[in-house]
Amino acid sequence: MPFRPARRHFLIGAGGLGLSFALPRLSAIAQGARPMTDATFLFSCDVHACLVSADSLSPNCAAEGKTDAALLRHVAALNSVGDLTWPVAIGGKPSGLASAGTQIAPPLGLVLGGDMTDDGGGQVKVPGEGRQLQQFASRYQQxxxxDRVHYPVYNGLGNHDLDQDGVAPHIDWYRRELRDYVELNHRSTVFYKAPVPAGNYDIDSDNYSWDWGGLHLVQLQRFGGDDTKHAISGLAWLKQDLADAAADGRPVVLFQHYGWDQFSTEHWDPTAKTFDPHGAGPAHWWTDAERAALLDVLKGYNVIGIFHGHEHPTPMIYNGAGHDIFKPVAAFLGGFALVRVTDGFLDVALAQADETSGEITFTNAFSKRLSG
Structure with missing residues (x-):
């Protein structure tokens, strides 16, 4: 794991040297003509690293399949995709992919959609480096x-990383450690080079963005606009980021943990006394108003896809609120998405590694033409 100094603004008063200033990000539009795009990458979610000691897991993790052996199979599958071709057929039917039958290019990176750990990094009563975060880094840091992912990894946090309170007086230690990990992996400064530097990093929300050719990508952590558990909303940052980087109509891809599926949008059902898609009570994960606020910021931009996690067993490709949305099976169950964006098309193939052999099976596919 990378060295992690104390959090965030601690450098501001360091002798007036401006050590806290992130490296400047030039507006993509100001740089002239849009660069060409042919970007292949991987997306996965819900790793749920579960170790709490050298050889023991959090309660129920073994029964749910959240084991280190499962993560090793997943990592092996991710590392092997460059040996495969884009599927011509899935389930006996033509895949419809523009890339069908061609060799899969080496992925530019692996993007994660939250729940890297099962219990806030695996903390204990006294603040210290959590075993779950150590386990995660030992598998999902390039x-x-x-036993390690061979590509740059773009980290994202979910409710399992951020919701758990620590033992008083260290209530926020769990969240601080996970946010530190993201920042130190992606936020470069004048004197520090991050392992996987983001082009634009918001120090308050930990949202960040980067570019692969003419493709703009944005990591929104739990969800765009999250202010839960004292988080600071990144919507103002996102609005400015899109204005600076994507006002010319270039394609934009977003990543976060919560989606528009029934599980992510369930409400309390007072009759059933549970959260479900039919409830009329308070939202379980994020509210209608929070979704509307995020969608309002996205208006007018060429958002070609949103990738999320949260729901574990079901691969999903669906349209929600006017956007094409993708969710693979959870990483600990072997799931991931293979994505290719060119100037002419978007291809997405959802896949799952067999829980015993690790053999990759493509389960769902989506392709659409792009213009503009």
Whole structure:
């Protein structure tokens, strides 16, 4: 794991040297003509690293399949996709992919859609580096060999990373550690080079963005506009980021943990005394107003896809609120999405590695033409 100094604004008063200033990000529009795009990448979600000691898991993790062996199979599958071709058929039917039958290009990175750990990093009563975060980093921080992802990893946090309170007086330690991990992996400064630097990092919300050719990508963590558990909303940052980087109509892809599926949008049902899609009570995860506020910021931009996690067993490709949305099966169950964006098309293939053999099976596919 990378060295993590104390959090965020601690450098502001360091002798007037301006050590806290992030490296400047030039407006993509100001740089002239839009660069060409042919970007292949991976997306996964819900890793749920579960170790709490050298050889024991959090309660129920083993029964749910959240084991280190499962993560090793998932990592092996991710690392092997460059040996495959884009599927011509899925389930005996033509995949419809523009890339069908062609060799899969080496992925530019792996983007994660939250719940990297099962219990806030795996903390204990006294603040210290959590075993779950150590386990996560030992598998999903770029490295060599069969037990590490071989691509740059773009980290994202979910409710399992951020919702759990620590033991008083260290209530926020869990959240601080996970947010530190994201920042130190993606936020470069004048004197610090992040392992996977973002082009634009918001120090308050931990939202960040980067570009692959003419494609603009944005990580929104739990969800765009999250102010839960003292989080600071990143919607103002997102509005400015899109204005600076995507006002010329270039394609934009967003990543976050919550989606527009029935699980992500369920409400309390007082009759059934549970949260479900039919409830009329308070929202379980994020509210109608929060979704509307995020969608309002996205208006007028060429958002070609939104990727999320949260729901574990079901691969999903659907349209929600006017956007094409994608959710693979959870990482600990072997799931991931293979994505290719060119100037002419978007291809998405959802896949799952077998829980025993690790063999990859493509389960769902989506393709659409792009213009503008």
């Amino acid at each position: 490295g060599t060999g069969p």
